[in-house]
Amino acid sequence: MSGAFSFLSHLECSRCHTLSLADAPAHLCTCGSPLLVRYHLDAIRTHLSKEMLRSRAPSLWRYHEMLPVRVADNVVTLGEGMTPLLPVKRIGQKLGIKQLFVKDEGVLPTGSFKARGAAVGVSRAKELGVNVLAMPTNGNAGGAWAAYAARAGINAVIAMPEAAPSITRNECAISGAKLYLVNGLISDAGAIIGRAVKTHHWYDASTLKEPYRIEGKKTMGYEIAEQFEWDVPDVIFYPTGGGVGIIGIYKALREMQDLGWIGERLPRLVAVQASGCDPIVRAWQEGASVSQFKEASHTIAFGINVPKALGDFLVLEAIRDTGGCAIAVSDDELLHAQRTLATNEGLFVCPEGAATLAAAQKLREANWLAEDERVVLLNTGTGLKYPDTVHVPIPVLQPHDDLSLE
């Protein structure tokens, strides 16, 4: 084990805790719940100190001992990870949050945090001998998995709502994925993929239906801890659709505790949803342990338009166990927050990422956040993929014209 690239041990059901072997393609537990990846953390503890990370290359693979790829040659990478943690002081001052940060996932390959899950998920799929993978997507995950699948030499089949950001079609198509548009929501696309996977015996790469996507996403948690020099922040806001980001960060926090890298105190995790699609917020408010399917869900923040998440109970557990909460913001509020981040800090974030700022403002006003807490907003993607969120009239000049300043 010592000297191994990965200290992968086995899989464990997130609900019934049944254990299973990791070295064949695995999907849901027989009880229908997602599987979590477990490692020989005691062995890692002896083998690796957090100080040893410093000199490693700035990608998520710096945490390879706690990632599931056994052989380094199977790593499929586009250089993803170690995204910037940016202080946003001007906005922090306005909101009365002295130490406000944005972790900017928009600078990852394919322009969103989905690259993390795809990098690790596709690498492991390659290692397990997968030839064809299939998945539904709200756009960004499809773009990312199509790209990494192309680099791995794996065929990808992807189904996407017609209303998903159109640039993500290009990403899938140019990478050679077999792409289908669906006149419906991601839940409809998921049902189509579910049937196709059974018929064709493809590898189901749907959210939480294979265990390795979480492992990529959890590296956000490792990076945040490392960037705060292992003194974790007080609160992390995360836009929540399928919920894998927040589940992954929570998993990383628990692993880092087991490794002795961080102490007892954890950041309060806040799940942010859009008012038009807020099943987890409703479940949280009702004290329920699972969410109800949200009928006729809608929001301009397309990535979090997920009416029912398979991992809803894991999201609710993560926010409960860390003393966090779930909160919804309206499309108007998140679009306003998007402009605020761009105008004040030059950050052109996606609508989902912008929602976290709107949520932080609300929770500060409610005094749920204190003035001196260290607060991280996760921006999950670049605004470049959402051309329709900005509408400004722009004057057109002829070459002989001069600028007119009104």
Added chain:
Amino acid sequence: MSGAFSFLSHLECSRCHTLSLADAPAHLCTCGSPLLVRYHLDAIRTHLSKEMLRSRAPSLWRYHEMLPVRVADNVVTLGEGMTPLLPVKRIGQKLGIKQLFVKDEGVLPTGSFKARGAAVGVSRAKELGVNVLAMPTNGNAGGAWAAYAARAGINAVIAMPEAAPSITRNECAISGAKLYLVNGLISDAGAIIGRAVKTHHWYDASTLKEPYRIEGKKTMGYEIAEQFEWDVPDVIFYPTGGGVGIIGIYKALREMQDLGWIGERLPRLVAVQASGCDPIVRAWQEGASVSQFKEASHTIAFGINVPKALGDFLVLEAIRDTGGCAIAVSDDELLHAQRTLATNEGLFVCPEGAATLAAAQKLREANWLAEDERVVLLNTGTGLKYPDTVHVPIPVLQPHDDLSLE
């Protein structure tokens, strides 16, 4: 000097070599040529070893001694720099180039290499007390400078051809820049900005009309050298419009020689243009030291649609002095190369970046490149900003449909 954040010394005209002071806003030399920034390289040589860089954060500011910002607090950053250097083995094998790499600038903030010039240029403008900056752009530079200006609290005035990628309008507008579209080329936009700068006494941030943008771009050269462990590659391909990227890399190479960090051998620098806008290629073929204005220029690779570059003579000098060359590729060739990179390697690059692959293929076929040479293609931006380069028919399904595999 020892312990200083920057070892900035003075400015020097790139043509007549007149020296000038660096600590006031500066634009062109009285002779009309661009100014270059000079440093106390001897002092840096004593103060800083290349080994000391290893433990620094992965941004271009790791090279701060060789950058012009004197006070660390004036740094305006969105986390730019240390972009991945990705082996593209599958394509290399097809082309007979065993060691082929893409340096992917698409993962920078604002999605293009322009972030480097903007980060350093805006930081220095802030340090010099600038309140309003103005510039023409083919899109990406405007998007980047608008973002960094917003973060710096500087007002930006930007003029852009109507035909520039439309998403770059959003970037400028949402960051609060004063944006104008121009019914013409970047040269027309440049003339309008030139008149406005005189009238309103704004800071002219046009390409090469202030000396600090090059300094940001040159960090590509430092990064490439560091990523190759100071044994520089044999050839670097660069898409060339205004030429600042190639000028900056050449400047970095010369500085690193003076610092004793690299040896005598330099990479051959190759300027890649589009057939529809190839003034530097023509000048190179004719053995001229400057280029002629290209009439009715056109190419889908909009960022390199620059009919006459102010720094053309510096580009020609860089490729001559390194044993490089200049080469043009057609729009069909570069679009084909764009698909090749996406399908084979999952890299969705911009058309400008794709042009470098088309050029490498041509030069390999002509045996100008040898099979065992280490070749770097500079991808200057993400394909996400160019939705119109991909056209694939995509089937639409109803929720009850099954996937149809033909």
